[in-house]
Amino acid sequence: MPTDAPKPADLDAIAAAYPLGAVREIRYLPDGRMNRNWFLDCDQGRFALKHLTDRDPAAVARNLGLLKRLAAEGVPVAPVLATSAGELVYETAGNAYYLCAWIDGTHPGADMSLAQARHMGETIARIHTALAAPDLGLPAPQPVPTAAVDPEAALAETGRFLELAANSPVQDDFDRAAVPLLHDRRALIAAHAHLRPGPADSTGPEGWTHGDCQDFNLIWSADRVEAVIDWDRIRVGSYALELVRAAAWQFCTPDARIDLDKVAAFLTGYRAVRPIDPADLANAARHRWWRMLAHCWHLDLHYNRPSTTCDHLFFEDHRLITWWSANLEAVEAAFGAPDASSYTSRTERAETHWAASVRALPLEGRVKGRVYRRERFGIFIDLDGCPDAHGFADIAGARCRHRGLPEVGARVSGWVRQHNDRNFQITVRLDWAAIHDPWGAFTGQEGDVVTGTVTKAVSIGVFVAIGECIEGLVPAADIEALPSAVWAVGASVRVRIVEVDLARPRLLFAPA
Numbered sequence: 001m002p003t004d005a006p007k008p009a010d011l012d013a014i015a016a017a018y019p020l021g022a023v024r025e026i027r028y029l030p031d032g033r034m035n036r037n038w039f040l041d042c043d044q045g046r047f048a049l050k051h052l053t054d055r056d057p058a059a060v061a062r063n064l065g066l067l068k069r070l071a072a073e074g075v076p077v078a079p080v081l082a083t084s085a086g087e088l089v090y091e092t093a094g095n096a097y098y099l100c101a102w103i104d105g106t107h108p109g110a111d112m113s114l115a116q117a118r119h120m121g122e123t124i125a126r127i128h129t130a131l132a133a134p135d136l137g138l139p140a141p142q143p144v145p146t147a148a149v150d151p152e153a154a155l156a157e158t159g160r161f162l163e164l165a166a167n168s169p170v171q172d173d174f175d176r177a178a179v180p181l182l183h184d185r186r187a188l189i190a191a192h193a194h195l196r197p198g199p200a201d202s203t204g205p206e207g208w209t210h211g212d213c214q215d216f217n218l219i220w221s222a223d224r225v226e227a228v229i230d231w232d233r234i235r236v237g238s239y240a241l242e243l244v245r246a247a248a249w250q251f252c253t254p255d256a257r258i259d260l261d262k263v264a265a266f267l268t269g270y271r272a273v274r275p276i277d278p279a280d281l282a283n284a285a286r287h288r289w290w291r292m293l294a295h296c297w298h299l300d301l302h303y304n305r306p307s308t309t310c311d312h313l314f315f316e317d318h319r320l321i322t323w324w325s326a327n328l329e330a331v332e333a334a335f336g337a338p339d340a341s342s343y344t345s346r347t348e349r350a351e352t353h354w355a356a357s358v359r360a361l362p363l364e365g366r367v368k369g370r371v372y373r374r375e376r377f378g379i380f381i382d383l384d385g386c387p388d389a390h391g392f393a394d395i396a397g398a399r400c401r402h403r404g405l406p407e408v409g410a411r412v413s414g415w416v417r418q419h420n421d422r423n424f425q426i427t428v429r430l431d432w433a434a435i436h437d438p439w440g441a442f443t444g445q446e447g448d449v450v451t452g453t454v455t456k457a458v459s460i461g462v463f464v465a466i467g468e469c470i471e472g473l474v475p476a477a478d479i480e481a482l483p484s485a486v487w488a489v490g491a492s493v494r495v496r497i498v499e500v501d502l503a504r505p506r507l508l509f510a511p512a
Helices: 008-017 057-064 067-072 114-131 151-166 173-195 239-250 260-271 278-294 297-304 311-326 328-335 341-352 354-360
Strands: 023-029 036-042 045-052 090-092 095-101 206-209 218-221 224-228 235-238 366-375 378-383 391-394 411-420 425-430 449-458 461-467 470-475 492-501 506-511
Touching (some): 008 090, 008 095, 057 095, 114 206, 114 218, 114 341, 151 173, 151 297, 173 311, 235 239, 239 260, 278 311, 278 328, 297 311, 311 328, 341 354, 366 425, 391 411, 461 492
Parallel strands (some): 391 425
Antiparallel strands (some): 090 095, 218 224, 366 378, 378 391, 449 461, 492 506
């Protein structure tokens, strides 16, 4: 049994309090982000056991008492088991637990389909509608303060954590990796302080919400949500803010971007059940971005609790907030689109005809087309001869400063770089002469040792930028034995140039 599983005395007490029979198996579930959870296989069935570590047991018991009514309103839930005494939350030896039926399923993450994204939106809309029922028994919602953190306060908090990381008596890999990212965070806050949401940026109507609609709290079976779990945090909040938070968790890709096509499908699903103002969603996106930028809650856990359970999320969120800051307008345009159905139709066609597009557009093949959409992070292209293909050229807007980006309607050419079956996109590397060629003045040679900044971490390795729009790959195999924190996004690293291919253009690096 894991060292952080309940003490045997707790388990015996739990088994005695609930009508479980003999407990044949207990297995710790590591996927949760805050509380601790276990799978129980007992004579009376299979259950999920949750140990509450940061919630008021009385409030959780009230929330769990709502689930039967929510299920009757069409919200998929995991039934809660009461103790023999009728208690929904069991307290023993200073600990609080509850049990619910075990639901088999998956957590699809950002790889979910557009249909799943729509269904997720529908599900959250049903939650909001059900929790708003006046006879549910919840108190009347009271206004919640939404004022954005002052930039000076944000800088002060980030500076405090920077001091803790830099001056830790026993500095470890986490501290060393956090220091350059916190310097970056302070620079981001200072550079974007003028974009902080103001009092007029309303996030719209408030009401009772689930409070934690993130990927691990949605259990899927095929294309449907089988159960929404973890109702510990039901609270009053902005509906728009809950949608933006859920989307930012659910649709964050492995390379730390929000999949805006999935966002559009998600909002289309929500609006099929209940209305929401696009302006409120755009404002909510700004508020969520600023909150993530201004507040490092993970470091509060790490240095003040102390708890390391969310350390990895600090690095993931920093990568996301760096991308989000560079693509603020595109994100708000996606959330604030008045009708997302047209936004998704092209991607749906691309998904339907994906196999044919891959056959017609082989890797390394030359392509031409016309730009139909332009964002700070790249351009979307109608590819000649393949009307159902979804072409995308990553211009890396944060690094290239949007310089020379082709306008909507412009003709472009290039070659097929990747078949992205996660987004059903044909990734195109444009002919650099058509936009901006930073490689013309590049003089680096194989064997040179240079200093760069980690810009992206993917399954095949990490990308390191050594100049504006000039970056190369350090293969995963070359760094797997090294501390991962050293190669976190934003870290300054020294690399040796192994290969220079100006025809592609492409660089291959190795750790120096």
